[in-house]
Amino acid sequence: MNTLVIDKKKYVVVGQREYEKLLEKAALKKNTARKLNLAEGKKLANKLIDKWHTESRHHRDRWF
Numbered sequence: 001m002n003t004l005v006i007d008k009k010k011y012v013v014v015g016q017r018e019y020e021k022l023l024e025k026a027a028l029k030k031n032t033a034r035k036l037n038l039a040e041g042k043k044l045a046n047k048l049i050d051k052w053h054t055e056s057r058h059h060r061d062r063w064f
Contacts, residue, residue, distance in 0.1 A: 001018065
């Protein structure tokens with residue numbers, strides 16, 4: 001790992017393997033999405049369908 005200074009700002013140069021390991025480590029720390037039960041999933045699906053329907057209707061109205 002090397003440090004560069006350009007315009008009074010420090011930058012770090014890392015090898016490809018080290019960079020990939022850092023990315024993997026960061027990905028492991030990220031929280032995974034919460035799973036919904038059946039009722040919550042249906043409720044969310046219907047909400048999204050209604051939202052997409054109104055958006056497509058507004059989009060269609062602009063063109064016709």
